[in-house]
Amino acid sequence: MDNILSFLRNRCTSVEEIDEHTLKSTCRLQDTLMDAVVEITVRLPDLEITDVKGEVYQSCRKECRESADYLRKITGVRIGPGMLKIIKGLIGEISGCKQLVFMVEECCHGVILSFTKESLVDAPRPRDIEEAKEFYAEMVRENVRLYNRCAAFAPGSSLVEGFDLQENS
Amino acid sequence: MHKYSRNKLISVRREDKNTLIVHGVLDDDIYGIEQNVRISIPDLEVLEINGKWNRWTTPECPRAIPVLQEAVGFRIEEEGFSGKVHKIIGRKACRHHANLLLECCYSAKEAALIAKWEDKKAENKGLTFKDFINGETKNTAPALVERPVSAGRDFVQRDEVKKKSFNKNEERGTIIDLHMHSSPASPCSSVPVDQLIYDAKSIGLDGICLTDHNYVWDKDVVDELRQKHEFIILRGNEITTNQGDMLVFGLYKDIQGIIRLEDLRKEVDKAGGFIIVAHPFRGFLVFNVGELGLTPEKAMERPLFKYVDAVEVLNGKVTEKENSFALKVAEGLGLPVTGGSDAHEVSEVGTYATMFPVSVKDENDLINALKTGNYSPIAFKKEREKIKR
Structure with a gap:
């Protein structure tokens, strides 16, 4: 039947503030082949992962049904640049279930995006497009790491017009 | 209250014997993105991508859309696929579009597996999916994790931290x-x-x-x-x-x-x-x-x-x-x-x-x-x- 789906995936990641110093990030996956949840607890301000829990409710893959315990190996890792390499290095090979490892990554990205959202919400709201451009142009001047990190901050974009890499380095 | 939420919904349908049509939606507190991706079943090649923004941040985010075309021709099972998506789509277009594209592609990979099982089942009616994946493909888990391919950053950073001064007359070592x-x-x-x-x-x-x-x-x-x-x-x-x-x-x-x-x-x-x-x-x-x-x-x-x-x-x-x-x-x-x-x-x-x-x-x-x-x-x-x- 033409319009009947052969596969459906629903993934939801959410970050909750448990207290002033603790965040909990949860990734739930439900698709045609798998049903699982991964939850990490993160301590501020270091963004250190203090606890990891994983549960696979349904999977036709043995390696996924038996991998949840390996996730504990990432306890102590800090969320930050380079974390994916560390997470994959610590659990990617011993856990044959790549999906569970990916769910840990999604939890970590969720934590980072929760702070990104906070920064954007706290910033003054631009009144027009010119103010918005100036806001983001200032952001890249403040943090040159943004330069050329995506199409919006690549050469040719109005946000980096007149931006001198040497001067801002 | 949740500090942040992201939902991704991916649906895959089989257009014909050899083609999958994938529709992906990413909605989170910051971004709203959609992609339609066409993928061939036999070699899991990306044939076509159409992406769009529903919500975005900077006035220049729309520049990412044409760059998505650079992923056409990528094969999901080729070595370093996710690294390529991160490096090319994530860096040159948008990392959130890259994230959704990977989700679409790996969902397609699962759907292709189901399609292959359905084709096999036509010959062997009693073949369960579990037996099919355990018997035929030892390593069929979605290749969501690969060696990361980190792109070199083509910039340098400012230096205003405290620096020890130089005495020109000193032997500099x-x-x-x-x-x-x-x-x-x-x-x-x-x-x-x-x-x-x-x-x-x-x-x-x-x-x-x-x-x-x-x-x-x-x-x-x-x-x-x-x-x-x-x-x-x-x-x-x-x-x-x-x-x-x-x-x-x-x-x-x-x-x-x-x-x-x-x-x-x-x-x-x-x-x-x-x-x-x-x-x-x-x-x-x-x-x-x-x-x-x-x-x-x-x-x-x-x-x-x-x-x-x-x-x-x-x-x-x-x-x-x-x-x-x-x-x-x-x-x-x-x-x-x-x-x-x-x-x-x-x-x-x-x-x-x-x-x-x-x-x-x-x-x-x-x-x-x-x-x-x-x-x-x-x-x-x-x-x-x-x-x-």
């Missing part, structure tokens, strides 16, 4: 860039080693340390390079540990995967080597560690500082605030401090370096000099005019 990456030893670097050396020489450095990621340079090869270029070339290694990246000198053991920092310390002690923690406070794109409430005093409590000999406080890949923060922490702990460009591209060579008051000609000299703690990080490119002899 030896200036070495202690942190650089060459291609192909570091997949994230775009600079061949000969070019790296040529550039380091031409800007007036006295020497360099090759610190490729988890890579041990052969001594004979480095000796040849040294003779060929008549330049001081020393071996180091940037080793990834569970506590981040460490610049290691004097240990020539090939360490692969992620090692615990405590275990690395033991190895380095056995070899009589030296550990410098690299860019210890490298931050994020939109916010930095200071905004999380991390103070230098709190950061000093991090266990990793018990296992390192020195701290890299001038690194060419981090912001001035992050370098400055690292310096405060190192000073608070009384640890020696170093500088290195962390160059991955030609323009980055020698941005920062370390100045030793003594002559450093070989790896033994380097270890001995490092262990004295008597050296200082310098913003070499900016300061080089002042320090010309």
Whole structure:
């Protein structure tokens, strides 16, 4: 039947503030082949992962049904640049279930995006497009790491017009 | 209340025997994205992509859409697929579009597996999906995790951290860039080693340390390079540990995967080597560690500082605030401090370096000099005019 789906995936990641110093990030996956949840607890301000829990409710893959315990190996890792390499290095090979490892990554990205959202919400709201451009142009001047990190901050974009890499380095 | 939520919904239907149509939606507190992707079943090749924004942040985010076409022709099962998507779509278009594209592609991979099972089932009605994947494909898990392909960053950072001043009359000793990456030893670097050396020489450095990621340079090869270029070339290694990246000198053991920092310390002690923690406070794109409430005093409590000999406080890949923060922490702990460009591209060579008051000609000299703690990080490119002899 033409319009009947052969596969459906629903993934939801959410970050909750448990207290002033603790965040909990949860990734739930439900698709045609798998049903699982991964939850990490993160301590501020270091963004250190203090606890990891994983549960696979349904999977036709043995390696996924038996991998949840390996996730504990990432306890102590800090969320930050380079974390994916560390997470994959610590659990990617011993856990044959790549999906569970990916769910840990999604939890970590969720934590980072929760702070990104906070920064954007706290910033003054631009009144027009010119103010918005100036806001983001200032952001890249403040943090040159943004330069050329995506199409919006690549050469040719109005946000980096007149931006001198040497001067801002 | 949730601080942040992201939902992704992917649906896949089989258009015909050989084609899948994937529709992906990503909705989170910040972005709203949709993609339609057409994928061939036999070779899992991306045939067509259409993407659109529903909500975005900067006025220039729409520039990402045409770049998505660069993923047409990618094959989901080819080696390094997710790395390519991150590097090409994530960097040149948008990392959130890259994230959704991967989700679409790996969902298609699962759907293709189901399609193949359905085709097999036509011949063998009793074949269950479980038996099909366990019997036919030993390793059919979605390849969501691969070796990361990190792209070299083509920029350098500002330097306004406190720097030790130079006395032009002082004997300047030896200036070495202690942190650089060459291609192909570091997949994230775009600079061949000969070019790296040529550039380091031409800007007036006295020497360099090759610190490729988890890579041990052969001594004979480095000796040849040294003779060929008549330049001081020393071996180091940037080793990834569970506590981040460490610049290691004097240990020539090939360490692969992620090692615990405590275990690395033991190895380095056995070899009589030296550990410098690299860019210890490298931050994020939109916010930095200071905004999380991390103070230098709190950061000093991090266990990793018990296992390192020195701290890299001038690194060419981090912001001035992050370098400055690292310096405060190192000073608070009384640890020696170093500088290195962390160059991955030609323009980055020698941005920062370390100045030793003594002559450093070989790896033994380097270890001995490092262990004295008597050296200082310098913003070499900016300061080089002042320090010309």
